[in-house]
Amino acid sequence: MKILVTVKEVATVEDEFEIEGTAIADQYLGADLNEWDDYAIEEAVQLQEDGIADEVVTVTIGPEDCEQTIRQALAKGADRAVRIWDDSLEGVDLLDVNAKTEILSAVIEEEDPDLVLTGVQAGDDSFGATGVSVAEHLGYQWGAVVNHLEHDLDDGVASVRRELEGGVEELTDVELPAVLTIQTGINEPRYASLRGIRQAQRKPLDVQGLDDLGVDDSAVDSDLELTDMYEPESESDVTVWEGGAEETAAELGDLLRDKGVAP
């Protein structure tokens, strides 16, 4: 069985930041492997260690800068990586769900995996929609917000748990091929070992453009235009206690006594 994992490098923002136009100014941005994708990678690697998967391939849409993040996935045990980039993607503020769907679907069609694992959402733009959109586009089955996957995919069915609201889990059987969007907590993502990191340098990382995939440039014309970004207006009337830790702790102590909940 072949597993494909979508991996995104997400932008992280410092505590203090400034907005320039419709984006956060570069100097306040960092980059990280998307938290949810880390769990998806781990799940795939565990399926391989359990002898269920023969190959784990990652796919990322992103510029050369994000190869470090991709190598992280390889260091954790993925076999090889595909990175998609194209001049037409340069400077696109926000790639919408349909654009991502077109690009990822082209790779998935080429790779033809039995199982696709994505994160539930990306920590930066938080659409939470790409996995299901890809599944519908390709005619794969799917399950969103999966926090348990039975490692027994024998008869072409994935038995999963979907994490619903309020501590309720739904037990669902999903026919393969399928896309599962993976929720945090499904496993314990490993840290890459030194050996893993060394090996990752030698694993194949194949870069493809939209032409190579047969995707038309127009596919990345976003249906959704980001027109404004601002810091949310705070409706709060929070009282901020100032001073050193002793002073602020004393204020909080007084509050608890006032409320009658201090021992």
Added chain:
Amino acid sequence: MSDVLAVADHRRGELRDVSYEIITAGRQLADETGGDLHLAVISGTVDDFAEKLNREGVDAIHTVSHGEEFNHDVYTQAITQLYDELAPQFVLTPNSVNGLDYAPAVAKALDLPVVTDTVGLETDGDTLVATREMYGGKVETTNELSGEAVATIRGAEWPAAEGTGDASVEAFDADIDEDAVGSTVTGFEEVGGGDVDISEADVLVSVGRGIEEEDNLPLIEELADALDATISSSRPIVDNGWLPKNRQVGQSGKVVTPDVYIAIGISGAVQHVAGMKGSDTIVAINTDPNAPIMDIADYAIHDDLFDVVPALTEEFQ
């Protein structure tokens, strides 16, 4: 005139709150151009649900009686068929776990753009202007989509619709292709039980990722001991296995309403806030003065928890 088709959410025989909120969101959006609000109720005891949902502002309720529980294939097929029949401009669904299991598929099947987790929606009849957050609530954005679109709405952002409505209720005879249904729900399970019920506590000392390491947890335990309070946490602490599931506050954990909720090193992501915003008094200890938790906190200390927490413990020892 832009008509709106909104979809209700229910689970195990109960309508979920967002079903009433989506009526308000849909009504507001439809009103901007004098359009109609259609509401779809799919699976389960649809007639009973339709009666409950017949509140002020709904023009028509369409019931699709097929199966008991949510199934994304049934929903996707029913909604796309309703869309073809009613030709609305906008489809609204809840941004619930189930909403995210079908809304993107509906959009793809209808070849429409999709925007998720919206907190504000406006239209002039041509363009949908959707407000949504990015970067865990640090910024808000506006996004424009022209023509028809699918949008999911965040729960508890719009007030629930009230009153009694006079919507027409019609059974919609959806043609569900069973062969295309590729997933089967085999059951449900409640998780997060056990000896501690954080929803019973008067004071919660709640710890988040700011604690950094499991080895630092005793700091929080000592504080809880000194205050005679109960420990709860945000999700990452439970995901890491540092605390059991029954300590998790939030959308997928417990809803708590203590007298005092002390959020320590918790940013205040929407899924966390969903579980604690009803607390009487909220205190946040966080180094980031812009953390979203500050929007709902009554009191805040913008300082390092590793300094403040021991000082507070000392106060009560």
